[in-house]
Amino acid sequence: MSILLRSECIQCLARQQLNAIPEDAKEEQKLEFLQRLCKIFAGASWEVCAPVILQEINELRRDIFGSIHDYSGEKSHYNQLLLKKEQEIREKIRCVHDPLLKALQYSLVGNYIDFSAVDNVEEEYLEKLLREVEQNCITGEIWERLKQDLKNSRNLLFLTDNAGEGVLDKLFLEVIRERFPQLCVKVLVRGKPVLNDMTMDDAVEIGLQKVAEVYDNGNGIAGTWLPELSPQARAIWENAEVIISKGQGNYETLRLREENIYFIFLCKCEMFCRNFQVPRFTGVLAHG
Numbered sequence: 001m002s003i004l005l006r007s008e009c010i011q012c013l014a015r016q017q018l019n020a021i022p023e024d025a026k027e028e029q030k031l032e033f034l035q036r037l038c039k040i041f042a043g044a045s046w047e048v049c050a051p052v053i054l055q056e057i058n059e060l061r062r063d064i065f066g067s068i069h070d071y072s073g074e075k076s077h078y079n080q081l082l083l084k085k086e087q088e089i090r091e092k093i094r095c096v097h098d099p100l101l102k103a104l105q106y107s108l109v110g111n112y113i114d115f116s117a118v119d120n121v122e123e124e125y126l127e128k129l130l131r132e133v134e135q136n137c138i139t140g141e142i143w144e145r146l147k148q149d150l151k152n153s154r155n156l157l158f159l160t161d162n163a164g165e166g167v168l169d170k171l172f173l174e175v176i177r178e179r180f181p182q183l184c185v186k187v188l189v190r191g192k193p194v195l196n197d198m199t200m201d202d203a204v205e206i207g208l209q210k211v212a213e214v215y216d217n218g219n220g221i222a223g224t225w226l227p228e229l230s231p232q233a234r235a236i237w238e239n240a241e242v243i244i245s246k247g248q249g250n251y252e253t254l255r256l257r258e259e260n261i262y263f264i265f266l267c268k269c270e271m272f273c274r275n276f277q278v279p280r281f282t283g284v285l286a287h288g
Contacts, residue, residue, distance in 0.1 A: 004256065008271045009050035010041055016116070017057060022065055033064045049252045051223035058194070058220075071115060071163075071196040078113050078164025078196075079205050081123070085130070086167055090174075099175050100147070105133040107172040108264055108283035110165025111247055115196045116222065117268040129281065136283030143285060146262050149242045150180045157240035158187045158212065159224050161247025161265070162195075163202040169246060173211045185212040186236050192220030197249070223253030248272060251286075262287050 017037060021030055040056050061068045093102045109129040113121055150156065158173060160166055173185055187208060190197045203214045218230025224245065229237060237243075243261040245254055251263045263286040267273045276284050 003046045004049040004252070005044060005046045005053075006050075006271060008269075009252075010044070010053075012269070013050055013053060013057065014041065020069065025065060029064050033060065036060055036064075049223070051221050051249045051253055052225055055194070055219075055221050071193070074115060074121075075163035075196050075198075075202055076205065078121075078162075079167065079202060082110070082164050082167035083206060086171070089130075089168070090171055093171060093175065100179055101138060101143075102133070103168075103172040103175040104138055104264065104285075105136045105283065106130070106168045107165070107246070108136045108138075108266060109133050110168035111161060111264075111266040111283075112268075112281065113162050113164040113196070114247070114268060115162075117248060138283065138285050142262070142287045145287065146242075146244075146285070149260065149262075150176065150183065153241035154182055154184060155239055155241045156180075156183045156185045157236060157243045158185065159243065159245045159247075159250050160187060160189050160198045160203075161249060163198045164196075165246075166198045166202060166208060167206050170206060170208050170211055177211060186240070187212045187214045188217045188224065188233055188236065189214060190220060190222075191216040191218040191230065191233075194220040194222045197222055221253070223247075223249035225253045226257075258288075 021033065037057065037060065040053065040060065044053050058068050089106055093099045093106065096102045112118065112126055112129055115121055156176070158169065160169060177183065177185060189203050190199050193199055200214065200216050203209060208214050215233060215236060217224065217233040219225065219228040221228060226237070241260065243259055245251060245261050245263045247265050248268060251265055254261055263284070265284055267276055267278050267280060267282050267284055273280050278284065
């Protein structure tokens with residue numbers, strides 16, 4: 001059996017949900033929520049992971065409390081914040097010896113904008129990460145292999161993660177298309193709102209369709225969970241020769257797959273930092 005579920009992820013989900021119980025909820029609602037939440041954890045298969053469980057928890061929250069947190073304000077704020085910086089960052093990418101590496105470093109930094117894994121997303125810290133993109137030193141065999149695969153392929157699939165960072169992903173895809181013009185680039189965003197993950201509305205807001213064909217994946221899981229992809233998204237997946245997967249959520253749902261997947265993300269959780277043996281907010285490029 002493939003084991004995707006981690007005990008630390010259950011602990012993290014439990015802590016998040018306990019902290020997010022509405023203050024004005026009735027005692028009966030709180031008790032029912034906690035009892036049913038425990039049942040979700042107890043019944044979770046070891047073959048699923050935190051993003052899949054979160055979808056069930058969100059359904060529970062809607063059932064008991066009537067709604068879940070709406071991140072549309074936060075998403076639009078960071079979309080607009082990065083759009084204002086877009087041209088400045090584009091010029092910084094263009095003026096270096098290796099624009100592809102520089103664009104990847106900026107794309108990595110954008111993964112900080114994660115309202116699930118980061119307790120307090122701060123603009124000042126994001127600015128610091130943007131000033132210090134070179135600290136994400138991506139070199140070695142995997143980086144060389146990615147470039148070779150991009151050169152030798154015709155179909156690239158890019159899996160997005162959070163809103164805001166999508167502006168930096170767009171710049172990365174711009175450079176990819178210029179360097180590898182034979183590539184047909186397709187992007188999958190979330191099919192329904194979940195956390196501050198990118199949806200089609202966010203993609204339109206930042207102009208992502210200018211650099212790639214953009215499709216939604218048909219579901220509201222905070223990752224890419226193949227059993228729930230729409231038929232269209234599944235066909236795009238199966239046709240891809242190279243897949244670039246952005247963010248921890250996509251890594252969690254896809255890390256045991258055998259397709260040609262390159263994972264790029266910042267390590268934001270203690271478990272990820274320990275597994276990759278890096279400090280928090282370090283950029284990682286992994287394969288398989």
